[in-house]
Amino acid sequence: MDTIPLVHASLGEQELAAVAEVFRSGWPAGQGPRGPALERELAERFGVDGAVAVSNCGAALHLALLALGVRPGDEVIVADYTFPAPAHAVRYVDAVPVFADVRADTGTVDPQAVADLIGPRTVGVIAVDTVGLPADYADLKSITDRYGLFLVEDAACAVGATYQGRPAGALAPVACLSFHGRKGITSGEGGALLTTDPSLAADARLRSSFGIESIFEQARVIGLPIPEFTEIGYNYKLSDIAAAILRVQLGRIDALLDRRRACAERYRELLTGEELLTLPHVPTDRTHAWQSYLVTLDPSVDRAGVAADLRARGVGCGHGTWACHLQPVYETKQQCPVSADLFQRTLAIPMHAELGMNQIERVAETLRGSVRTHASPHRT
Incomplete structure (x- = not known):
């Protein structure tokens, strides 16, 4: 594969x-x-x-x-x-x-x-x-x-x-x-x-x-x-x-960005309605460059398990980005609870201008199945 x-x-x-x-x-x-x-x-x-x-x-x-x-x-x-x-x-x-x-x-x-x-x-x-x-x-x-x-x-x-x-x-x-x-x-x-x-x-x-x-x-x-x-x-x-x-x-920037936007739109079409995922929100007064496509997993979903599944099936993924205040190098006692929560629950899925629509469909199908597999049965 x-x-x-x-x-x-x-x-x-x-x-x-x-x-x-x-x-x-x-x-x-x-x-x-x-x-x-x-x-x-x-x-x-x-x-x-x-x-x-x-x-x-x-x-x-x-x-x-x-x-x-x-x-x-x-x-x-x-x-x-x-x-x-x-x-x-x-x-x-x-x-x-x-x-x-x-x-x-x-x-x-x-x-x-x-x-x-x-x-x-x-x-x-x-x-x-x-x-x-x-x-x-x-x-x-x-x-x-x-x-x-x-x-x-x-x-x-x-x-x-x-x-x-x-x-x-x-x-x-x-x-x-x-x-x-x-x-x-x-x-x-x-x-x-x-x-x-x-x-x-x-x-x-x-x-x-x-x-x-x-x-x-x-x-x-x-x-x-x-x-x-x-x-x-x-x-x-x-x-x-x-x-x-x-x-x-x-x-080439306009053509490259158009391709990323098309990929993001296709993800939206395929993943809308999956209750275990929250898709990216773009306010109406701005547009997104789609350097990354991050989904936020329901708290009941085991992110590590989903990531292992995706990678085993040939789908690249990552943790999203960092909650900086939690990094040991800063030694801060500050609290940023929203950032800390996103740090624990976001997952990056493939996003680049070389993605084919068939690949996006495969990513979405694999992701849907995996989040359901790794959701806690005691989800509230």
Whole structure:
């Protein structure tokens, strides 16, 4: 029986041709000509004043906090139900992540939970577009403006999603994207920082290259320019190989997203009415990028048993995402009960642009049978 993978990158001949062109150019490393070209295309697509291409979304989050001036001991409120990258970034600058609980229906950060956590050391908020669904930015922006806090959008999973007609990645003054292999567009790894503030983009760009200006640009100057290190920076550059792939992927993004939306719609048709499952909820004022498709199992269902069943039958699956406040690395006594509950009950099933409709039907049939098999007979 053929395996249906949980994730699969949509990379093909166009991307291979772009990589071959980089090889011929003699500049495969970071800061070649394709990186700036990608940045211009990102800025145009998202309607922002600055875009900085970097090695991954975690790097973009780190650079954002540095550019925003976050200091040791500051508190940054972060969405709890997500991959821990935002909280990690807060720790990178020796600040304190404060975890905000999420909405039960969407898994996105609850604006009221954010407002309740604001204290004298709070300097900002990192919202997360949970597995591809934008958060409640109108409410979040109102809160952060009221208290003079910065707002960062972690749009790692949400390239192609929208909120009130605006694209994810342009819903806060600073946004961070991921181009990891399971995202809507990918170069295997990669990321970007987007911002409405050109000076913040310049700060992030400088720090992304050890604190010096682009070596590629310096090499075009007649003579022997010797760079000066003006900031403590990091090696967060994106290679020209990855930038070339992403330029192709940007051109394909609409078709890739249309395919993911069709897959999500077919899952909805096949799984609606299964009382042991809750399907993803998408509010009417936004659209989903469908980086992942998460179902929430009834409390009576043994998730581990369902996962073992699916994998034994060649269907990939995963646990969903994390309740960050429960991770040992943070040693926090905070409680986020909604996030903790979702962490225990969500299950990710195959979602990518290469899925066939016959594969989706097989996934749905297998999942329906498995949740019924692994439901407690004493369900109330």
